[in-house]
Amino acid sequence: MNSGTNQQAFGKFSALIALTGEKTALELMPEYQNFKVITGKVGSMDLKKVISSVETAAKRNEMIDGELYRETHALYHAIIEAAEGVTRGKLSVGEVMRTVGLAFSVVRGSPYGDPAEGEWIAVCFYGTIGAPIKGKEHETLGLGINHI
Amino acid sequence: MNSGTNQQAFGKFSALIALTGEKTALELMPEYQNFKVITGKVGSMDLKKVISSVETAAKRNEMIDGELYRETHALYHAIIEAAEGVTRGKLSVGEVMRTVGLAFSVVRGSPYGDPAEGEWIAVCFYGTIGAPIKGKEHETLGLGINHI
Amino acid sequence: MNSGTNQQAFGKFSALIALTGEKTALELMPEYQNFKVITGKVGSMDLKKVISSVETAAKRNEMIDGELYRETHALYHAIIEAAEGVTRGKLSVGEVMRTVGLAFSVVRGSPYGDPAEGEWIAVCFYGTIGAPIKGKEHETLGLGINHI
Amino acid sequence: MNSGTNQQAFGKFSALIALTGEKTALELMPEYQNFKVITGKVGSMDLKKVISSVETAAKRNEMIDGELYRETHALYHAIIEAAEGVTRGKLSVGEVMRTVGLAFSVVRGSPYGDPAEGEWIAVCFYGTIGAPIKGKEHETLGLGINHI
Amino acid sequence: MNSGTNQQAFGKFSALIALTGEKTALELMPEYQNFKVITGKVGSMDLKKVISSVETAAKRNEMIDGELYRETHALYHAIIEAAEGVTRGKLSVGEVMRTVGLAFSVVRGSPYGDPAEGEWIAVCFYGTIGAPIKGKEHETLGLGINHI
Amino acid sequence: MNSGTNQQAFGKFSALIALTGEKTALELMPEYQNFKVITGKVGSMDLKKVISSVETAAKRNEMIDGELYRETHALYHAIIEAAEGVTRGKLSVGEVMRTVGLAFSVVRGSPYGDPAEGEWIAVCFYGTIGAPIKGKEHETLGLGINHI
Numbered sequence A, B, C, D, E, F: 001m002n003s004g005t006n007q008q009a010f011g012k013f014s015a016l017i018a019l020t021g022e023k024t025a026l027e028l029m030p031e032y033q034n035f036k037v038i039t040g041k042v043g044s045m046d047l048k049k050v051i052s053s054v055e056t057a058a059k060r061n062e063m064i065d066g067e068l069y070r071e072t073h074a075l076y077h078a079i080i081e082a083a084e085g086v087t088r089g090k091l092s093v094g095e096v097m098r099t100v101g102l103a104f105s106v107v108r109g110s111p112y113g114d115p116a117e118g119e120w121i122a123v124c125f126y127g128t129i130g131a132p133i134k135g136k137e138h139e140t141l142g143l144g145i146n147h148i
Helices: A006-020 A022-028 A047-060 A069-087 B006-020 B022-028 B047-060 B069-087 C006-020 C022-028 C047-060 C069-087 D006-020 D022-028 D047-060 D069-087 E006-020 E022-028 E047-060 E069-087 F006-020 F022-028 F047-060 F069-087
Strands: A036-044 A099-109 A120-130 A137-147 B036-044 B099-109 B120-130 B137-147 C036-044 C099-109 C120-130 C137-147 D036-044 D099-109 D120-130 D137-147 E036-044 E099-109 E120-130 E137-147 F036-044 F099-109 F120-130 F137-147
Touching: A006 A022, A006 A036, A006 A099, A006 A120, A006 A137, A006 B006, A006 B137, A036 A047, A047 A069, A047 A099, A069 A099, A069 A120, A069 A137, A069 B069, A069 B137, A069 E137, A069 F137, A099 A137, A120 B137, A137 B006, A137 B069, A137 B120, A137 B137, A137 C069, A137 F069, B006 B022, B006 B036, B006 B099, B006 B120, B006 B137, B036 B047, B047 B069, B047 B099, B069 B099, B069 B120, B069 B137, B069 C137, B069 D137, B099 B137, B137 C069, B137 F069, C006 C022, C006 C036, C006 C099, C006 C120, C006 C137, C006 D006, C006 D137, C036 C047, C047 C069, C047 C099, C069 C099, C069 C120, C069 C137, C069 D069, C069 D137, C099 C137, C120 D137, C137 D006, C137 D069, C137 D120, C137 D137, C137 E069, D006 D022, D006 D036, D006 D099, D006 D120, D006 D137, D036 D047, D047 D069, D047 D099, D069 D099, D069 D120, D069 D137, D069 E137, D069 F137, D099 D137, D137 E069, E006 E022, E006 E036, E006 E099, E006 E120, E006 E137, E006 F006, E006 F137, E036 E047, E047 E069, E047 E099, E069 E099, E069 E120, E069 E137, E069 F069, E069 F137, E099 E137, E120 F137, E137 F006, E137 F069, E137 F120, E137 F137, F006 F022, F006 F036, F006 F099, F006 F120, F006 F137, F036 F047, F047 F069, F047 F099, F069 F099, F069 F120, F069 F137, F099 F137
Parallel strands: none
Antiparallel strands: A036 A099, A099 A120, A120 A137, B036 B099, B099 B120, B120 B137, C036 C099, C099 C120, C120 C137, D036 D099, D099 D120, D120 D137, E036 E099, E099 E120, E120 E137, F036 F099, F099 F120, F120 F137
16 A cells, blocks of 8 residues: 555545545645646546547646657556546446546646656546436546556 | 535545545535445455455444345445446456555445435545555555445 | 245346247246336347337336436446346447347346345346348347346 | 247247256247257356356267367357356456356257358356355346357 | 467468568468468448458458358457457447557468368457557557357 | 558567567568567466566566566556457456467567657567367467557
């Protein structure tokens, strides 16, 4: 389990942002104030749209360098891993008659004590998943982490 | 997305417990003080042991009635859904050379405004996943929700 | 394995309905005559349509209370589990160039001796899966069971 | 959907054997009396043992020629497809803290009108899946079909 | 591992064709000159189109008898297994915001020494997978083998 | 598809090594002589052993810096992606009664023209998968690629 410096808990930080907003997350974990953060929202029956919303937000806010495949690749796999948590084993939304309404956060920084570990990226989704009818839904959460 | 009464956010409450502990979670979401909560920890390369740790804690603390298959079944599927988030699409730990160190929370209550919606259960895991070597790991998170 | 009262075999009952029709199923298992039964047919390359056909039939025939998310949620997961049997590990139909022609049954009742176990729901699909060309197909079967 | 000659329904025949026994299945579908049939039972937390029980029974009863990889390969994939129905998307039993008690049937014959379609094999499992505690289980069903 | 006659390595032969072209493959493995070979290319975000491109090429070039379901079924499962390698555990392309550009080969012959083992088919894909933006992609490879 | 500089085809290079050996691969693609290469063999019913054989070989030969989690993490995900091709959708070997005999290659270098794209790693497995009986097996192939 995570021990030593709290810096390793940047995934927790990204989850707290998705769950409670950036302000509360920073009050709880002020040591992460130097990490880059973006947030957004997306609602869709189309998983493709969920993925591209995060990618677009990350590029537009210069969270990643959209010119580098290396950074796109790292972000993509972090998004997919977070989406696995959201969809729980079936990486599908509309195809299995579900819709999602999600808040997301992306956090980038150096969570390990050793500078040679370099930068990592965390993606967290929190929101609802369910039938495409208001109220016929429950909460869902997913976290993906990758080196960048 | 969740709107209306905040009661629908008991999954968020369970996630905050796993992430920050029950005390902080209750400070952030005091309206959930009447929900039943249990917490625990488990570290293993064996997914079976992760599942049974939550089941045993839930029975021992009378979170579920262990005599009723109905309640065992509801809890089991909530655990498996949370484990899907932890393992991100591969529902395996030791078989793919990974180990996990997890804090977990189980929350039971009536999150919907309509009493006919009855009781629901949320299971959240938060911790680390990685190689069976100290420090070669990153964070992981999973949430499962079911009617009970 | 199932022992004691035969009532526990309501999944078998739902499978016999999908395979042989309700009349033959009741001749073979008359003790289930008090269980609620609906049947239907659906042919599609679109898994979403298969799911929604069962949901619509179940709501229209008052097999479930469409106003309650609890009941929708229980039925949805039973349908998905049955669809896993139909698609055998790939929860996709048209996306992988297959089409299905399915008869389905939904059965609701109290299959366990102990009344505290409450009501359960079974969904069974039986039909064909294959290339979208007549005759280029073989049979397929799937059963899902959930507490409701 | 199945039309024309009923011979195409040998998967239904294998399912009826697993569900009701060979005698009842033949009464319902006498036109299949020339198909080769074997049946057996297996209870385990170990999916490997489930697979090998069917393979061993099929070889011992000369349902397949154990010397030919071709026939072993065809049977193996039919077993795995049937096991996907049993486990519903997670091809694991003991690893996810479940146990199964299954009756199985294997049927071999020429289900298509055209003799050039040759022989096919169907494997069906029916029984229970659940916690490794008596009564904490529900029914499960799976069918796999392959050319041989 | 493959030993004895090199004939068992027709999967390697199909991979070398997809990777280096038929001419180089035959120079490296001239003993396969009597195996039937077809090759093609397909680029798409739609997995269905990838599958049907191989099926159409195989039928048009009389690699399989398109009238027989037996042969269609054998080829279909070989294609799907090769696609599992391409997509690595998520049998989706466009749905998860990816596009593929693939060369494919299909090889048919009798790779085992014993004539009773009959004919087998191998399908290999080699190319790129990635974001639908030029250069934001890496290589991918998949091989499927089935008896026919 | 990959065009421009052939350097982008280091995945093909790693596949040719696993399929034909390093000598032949270098004759076919001499422009990769500056990429780091390791090779090895592993036969097992235990996927964990397959994974750890590659990890151990990569650390012992200084292909990766075993002290850095960053590099371990990149290699691990490349191995898992290659194993997905080998197992084709079921990331299990012994659990589903299969055994593998595999040659593997790991290649590390800078395959993109732009130096900012940095280093990438490719893992390729080639060999056999089948029943744990000599000769009851066919070929299998898998490629995984990651930034490092």
